[in-house]
Amino acid sequence: MIDEVKRVACVGSGLVGQGWAALFALNGYEVVMQDLTDEKLSEAYSRVLSHISTLVDNGLGKDKEAAAGRLSTTTSLETALKGVDFVVESVFESLDVKRPLYAEMDRLAPRKVVFASSTSGLMMTAIARDMKQHPERAIVAHPWNPVHLVPLVELSPGEKTSKETTELTYRVMEDIGRVPVVLKKEVPGFIANRISVALWREALDLVDQGVASVEDVDKAIRAGPGIRWAIMGPYLVYHLGGGKGGIEYLMRHIGTSKSEWLKNMAKWTETPDSVVQKAIDGVNEMVGDKSLEELEAWRDKYLLALNKLLWSGESGVY
Numbered sequence: 001m002i003d004e005v006k007r008v009a010c011v012g013s014g015l016v017g018q019g020w021a022a023l024f025a026l027n028g029y030e031v032v033m034q035d036l037t038d039e040k041l042s043e044a045y046s047r048v049l050s051h052i053s054t055l056v057d058n059g060l061g062k063d064k065e066a067a068a069g070r071l072s073t074t075t076s077l078e079t080a081l082k083g084v085d086f087v088v089e090s091v092f093e094s095l096d097v098k099r100p101l102y103a104e105m106d107r108l109a110p111r112k113v114v115f116a117s118s119t120s121g122l123m124m125t126a127i128a129r130d131m132k133q134h135p136e137r138a139i140v141a142h143p144w145n146p147v148h149l150v151p152l153v154e155l156s157p158g159e160k161t162s163k164e165t166t167e168l169t170y171r172v173m174e175d176i177g178r179v180p181v182v183l184k185k186e187v188p189g190f191i192a193n194r195i196s197v198a199l200w201r202e203a204l205d206l207v208d209q210g211v212a213s214v215e216d217v218d219k220a221i222r223a224g225p226g227i228r229w230a231i232m233g234p235y236l237v238y239h240l241g242g243g244k245g246g247i248e249y250l251m252r253h254i255g256t257s258k259s260e261w262l263k264n265m266a267k268w269t270e271t272p273d274s275v276v277q278k279a280i281d282g283v284n285e286m287v288g289d290k291s292l293e294e295l296e297a298w299r300d301k302y303l304l305a306l307n308k309l310l311w312s313g314e315s316g317v318y
């Protein structure tokens with residue numbers, strides 16, 4: 001735990017808010033989950049307990065009962081913000097919902113309270129537009145789904161976000177075992193979604209152009225670059241790809257041949273109609289009669305193992 005933060009409000013307790021709540025409670029924080037109805041909160045509460053169990057049963061946390069004892073729920077924003085030090089907001093992805101919420105939180109919460117938004121693609125400058133008092137305390141903290149099993153959190157400060165807000169959020173994220181990165185300027189999609197979308201366009205296009213099946217595109221990524229990317233990012237991969245000359249040799253010599261591939265690759269910015277049905281048919285064929293629940297369970301089993309293998313030791317605070 002860090003000195004300045006003891007109590008956290010998870011405003012919005014859907015899929016993402018539930019992941020946050022589990023991580024904060026397991027790491028010793030008092031957590032108040034807030035949402036619009038008691039029904040949503042009761043469903044959220046049991047899902048958070050299930051995430052806590054999963055993490056503890058797999059050696060990624062301790063003491064389920066103590067963590068569960070730190071959780072509470074409320075439908076009142078005012079109650080949720082009472083006595084908190086840090087807010088993680090995970091409400092619907094809409095400026096029409098987030099903007100008035102941030103204005104209201106700005107009125108209700110004492111000045112020192114930081115607001116971190118889970119938004120997948122909105123920029124903090126836009127979200128914080130109507131914060132009249134302390135817009136410097138709001139920042140994007142974009143997690144990846146499933147939030148309790150994927151360590152990355154992208155911090156994207158808005159035009160008015162203070163250095164202190166960024167630094168505190170960074171420390172809080174590290175303290176709950178996340179791996180934060182900080183953007184130097186605001187861009188839609190942050191870092192990792194932009195890279196994912198560039199890859200996704202090419203994956204869709206390869207199928208659309210009849211180059212490979214959906215199954216083989218997925219297999220090529222999983223068995224090739226994917227297994228390496230779990231360990232190193234593209235820069236380090238190519239540093240090693242340059243042999244003895246490292247990145248410099250790769251950039252000045254080998255890398256130049258890639259411009260021929262780039263000329264031949266997809267450049268569209270609106271998904272062509274021809275792509276859509278092929279993607280749907282290809283995935284349905286690949287998945288067969290496996291349910292979404294079965295696929296999620298399979299994914300989570302290996303995400304848990306990878307978390308332990310790659311991210312729990314020195315950086316892990318589970």
Ligand SMILES: NC(=O)c1ccc[n+]([C@@H]2O[C@H](COP(=O)([O-])OP(=O)(O)OC[C@H]3O[C@@H](n4cnc5c(N)ncnc54)[C@H](O)[C@@H]3O)[C@@H](O)[C@H]2O)c1
Binds near residue numbers: 011013094
């Ligand atoms: N789903 C993902 O894969 C993913 C990943 C990273 C980030 N995000 C971002 O996280 C945020 C939440 O996404 P989600 O997938 O959890 O959505 P969700 O629909 O599962 O949950 C949103 C919750 O917010 C509640 N809510 C809506 N307005 C509210 C308000 N004014 N006050 C309190 N609660 C309110 C809803 O009742 C709902 O329970 C979005 O900004 C989304 O872009 C989603």
